Amino acid sequence: MHAWQVVFSVPKHGNSEAEWEDGAAAAPGDPATGRGPRFAVADGATQGFGSTRWAMRLVEGFVGEGAGGLDEIPDLAAEPLHRWLRRTQDRWRHDPLLAQATDMQVYKLETVGSFATFLGCEFVDLDGPHPHWSAVAIGDTVLFQVRGDELVATFPPIPAHGFGVNPHGLPTGPKALEAVVDRLLFDEGVLLDGDVIYLATDAFADWVLREEEGDRRELWTTLAGLDHPERFRALVDDRRRANDMVNDDVTLMRVSISAAGPENLVVCL
Amino acid sequence: MYRQSVSRSTPGCVVILLDRSDSMKLPWGKSGDSLAVGAALAVNNILLDMCVKATTEVNAPVRHYFDVGVFSYGARLTGPGGEGVEPAFGGPLAGRGLVPLPELAAHPMAVRQEPSIDLMPVNVKMPVWVDPAHGYRTPMCQAVAVAGGYVFDWAAAHPDSFPPIIINITDGMVTDNPYDGATIQEWVERLTAIETRDGRALFFNVFLSPVEVPEIVFPSDPGGLPLPGPDLFALSSVLPAPMVENARVDGYDVRAGAKGLAFNVGRSTLLRVLQVGTRVPDRSA
Numbered sequence: 001m002h003a004w005q006v007v008f009s010v011p012k013h014g015n016s017e018a019e020w021e022d023g024a025a026a027a028p029g030d031p032a033t034g035r036g037p038r039f040a041v042a043d044g045a046t047q048g049f050g051s052t053r054w055a056m057r058l059v060e061g062f063v064g065e066g067a068g069g070l071d072e073i074p075d076l077a078a079e080p081l082h083r084w085l086r087r088t089q090d091r092w093r094h095d096p097l098l099a100q101a102t103d104m105q106v107y108k109l110e111t112v113g114s115f116a117t118f119l120g121c122e123f124v125d126l127d128g129p130h131p132h133w134s135a136v137a138i139g140d141t142v143l144f145q146v147r148g149d150e151l152v153a154t155f156p157p158i159p160a161h162g163f164g165v166n167p168h169g170l171p172t173g174p175k176a177l178e179a180v181v182d183r184l185l186f187d188e189g190v191l192l193d194g195d196v197i198y199l200a201t202d203a204f205a206d207w208v209l210r211e212e213e214g215d216r217r218e219l220w221t222t223l224a225g226l227d228h229p230e231r232f233r234a235l236v237d238d239r240r241r242a243n244d245m246v247n248d249d250v251t252l253m254r255v256s257i258s259a260a261g262p263e264n265l266v267v268c269l
Numbered sequence: 270m271y272r273q274s275v276s277r278s279t280p281g282c283v284v285i286l287l288d289r290s291d292s293m294k295l296p297w298g299k300s301g302d303s304l305a306v307g308a309a310l311a312v313n314n315i316l317l318d319m320c321v322k323a324t325t326e327v328n329a330p331v332r333h334y335f336d337v338g339v340f341s342y343g344a345r346l347t348g349p350g351g352e353g354v355e356p357a358f359g360g361p362l363a364g365r366g367l368v369p370l371p372e373l374a375a376h377p378m379a380v381r382q383e384p385s386i387d388l389m390p391v392n393v394k395m396p397v398w399v400d401p402a403h404g405y406r407t408p409m410c411q412a413v414a415v416a417g418g419y420v421f422d423w424a425a426a427h428p429d430s431f432p433p434i435i436i437n438i439t440d441g442m443v444t445d446n447p448y449d450g451a452t453i454q455e456w457v458e459r460l461t462a463i464e465t466r467d468g469r470a471l472f473f474n475v476f477l478s479p480v481e482v483p484e485i486v487f488p489s490d491p492g493g494l495p496l497p498g499p500d501l502f503a504l505s506s507v508l509p510a511p512m513v514e515n516a517r518v519d520g521y522d523v524r525a526g527a528k529g530l531a532f533n534v535g536r537s538t539l540l541r542v543l544q545v546g547t548r549v550p551d552r553s554a
Contacts, residue, residue, distance in 0.1 A: 014278025046274075047322045101327045104374065108324045247274050 001126045001193060002261040003037050008232035009251045013240055021046060022201050022251040023055030023116070027063035029126070035073065038063040040120040041199040041253055043141050045169065048114025049105065054092055054172055055116045061088050062120040076122060076134050082181045085170060092172055113172035117141045119155075119199055123191065123257070131257075133197060134188040138180065139167040142205035144198040145189055146224075149217045152195075154209070155187045163206040196224060197255040203248035207239055223254065227266060270468040271509035273431040274549065275334045281431045281549050282336050282367065282423045283319070285312055286412045287357055288439040288477075289343035293403035295440070295479035300536055302384070304440050304477050307536045309401035310383060312339060312438070315543040316398050320374040331374040336367040338419055342412035344404030352405035354415045358398050366419045373398065407441045410448030413456040417463065420470055424463050431549045433470045435460060436529075438539070440477040442497055457504045471506040473529030473546050475539060485532040486542060487516055489524040498532050505530040516545045 011020040021044040029036040040059035044051030061084065064073045074084035093109075101109065117139025125131050135143055137156045140163050145153035168183050200208060211219040226232050232252065239245035256262070275281045293305035300307060316337065323332040341357040347364065348355070356366050360378025377396035413435075420433045446453045463470045476498070485494060491502040505528040508516065516523045519541060531542040 012274075012276050014276035049324060050326055052326070097327050104321060104324050104331075105327055108321050112321065243272075246272070247276065247279075 001131055001257055001259050003123050003126065003255055003257050004262050005039060005253055005255040007253045008226060008229060010233050010236045011249050013247050020249050021051040021055060022249045023059040024251050024253050025059035025063045025065055027065060036123040036126055038120065038122045039199060039253060039255055041141050041201060041251055042116040042118045043201040044116045045114050049108040049112055051114040051116065053095065054114045057088050057092050058116055058118055058170060076136050076186065078181060078184055081136060081184060085177055089172055089174055089177060115169035115171040117167050117169045119143055121199065131191040132188050133191055137185045138183055139169045140202040140205065142200050144200065144208065146196045146220050147192060149220050151212055151216065153189045156185050163202050191257055193257065193259045195257045198223065199253040201249065201251045203246045204250045204252050207245045271431065271511055273429065273467040275431065277333050279430045280334055280336060280427065282420065282433040283547050284338045284340065284416050284420060284433060284435045286416060286435065286437040287312060287339055287341045288407060288441065289341040289402045289404065290407040290441055291404050292441050297477065297479060298481045298535060304479060305401035305403040308438050308477065309399050311536060311539045311543060312399050313395065313397050314540050315547060316373065317395055318544060319370060319547060323370050331371045333369050333371050335370045336423060337370060337373055338367040339399055340412055340416050342408045343406065344402050346402055352408060354408060354411045359400055362398065367423060406444035407439065408445040409439065409443040410445045410453050410456050413460055414448065417460045420460065421463050424465050428465050430465050430467065432465045432468045433463065434546060435470060436473045436475065436543060436546050438475045438477065454504065461506060471529060472504065474501045474505045475531045475534060475542055476501055478533040482533045484534050484538055486534065486538065487521055487523050487527040488530060489527045494532060502528055502530055511549065512545055515548045519545060
């Protein structure tokens, strides 16, 4: 089977595109190692320091686009992820960019740092007898698996109205990391031809879960039909104006699974 | 209501009313410093805290997440001196009412060694915007009236923002009640009638005591509060839901109807209360 993704994002209302503090990355599978395609979304802390760099390091590293490249892709288990996170923290803290930091920026780097909610996913055995997704998560970035008009999996299992303002996340501080590794959640689910996987940061995921309690067919038809960044922006703007979605950076990655592959290649200009 | 997060298009507004009356010269518990020194230290700490929160990346300016004002009442340090109300910033910002956070961060009056707020025997180098002072009586009504003028204009210019937050730090009884034909209750009612689309302005009170007595933080009932606790309780706004959450995360047992009032607080508690009261809704991640 084939899997192909598209990413939509909108920064907080009032902020520029450059101030979007989420991260999203995807990479194809590697036939040489048998590793499947990977997808990751992270949500950097609004009040952190260097949150965008941290969120991007996490997602790029997880899919194999980081500094260590393919050699350092972590397996989806607690111990390999722990080792990978320590390396990722070290690189973030020794970014050459920090040589230009002011006293206040250094102070915030050392006393606050940043953290990010994270969801990473690999599609395993796509061409084999047991195609499935395997995922790791911390915080309230959510994976939705949709089959037809039915939501067949939500990971992590956050209930509607369960999105708080103090979610768990991956920290930049080495000491804090030890405490959160035990909070990593793992899950997996069977993939079928025609399934769609969505990875969404909290504000959008919160809205999705509330909509899902109502007209779910309308919801999933709308999300499956998103075909241009402006349509996504219009959807988010509309929901924000209706006070139905909090003003937060929003990221949605849609991954379609099909035995046939995409019929068209769409380039948005 | 009280759901709007801060961004550059919807910045917040924080105003601190700082008592500089004569009684602020009294020593603050076992700290060895006066109430005035401790209060100024806490104000400078919370201003730094706000600047740090809006510092997000290398080569990027502090973000304009707040407009901030500090108004003192009691001893005046500028103009003719004597008793009165005035903007309390020193240095390049002297005389300014509400100041955007990036400008505040760029223009402290000094960067100097200050004692740690939590009474640890260490000094830390930090920016300073407000100096301690004390003298004369406690014209709190006038302070609320002056701040209200700035808050009114700000709310009119920021109708979609989180409502203004006004935090009053005092150690004494109001001495100008009534002022200009209105009581302190009426001045506060006028102040908290100012609103944005996200709710009415919030008025919180912190009462400092020179003697070591039990602290009462975010009470939901005025019963048992010594004077002037019941009056300050009546004047204080109910904590909105996001601040209740903040306070609970900080370990406070906050019950339904809890007021933005802290009574007989020590120095470190003062800073924690200021942090709870200035942390508006935000998506932590």
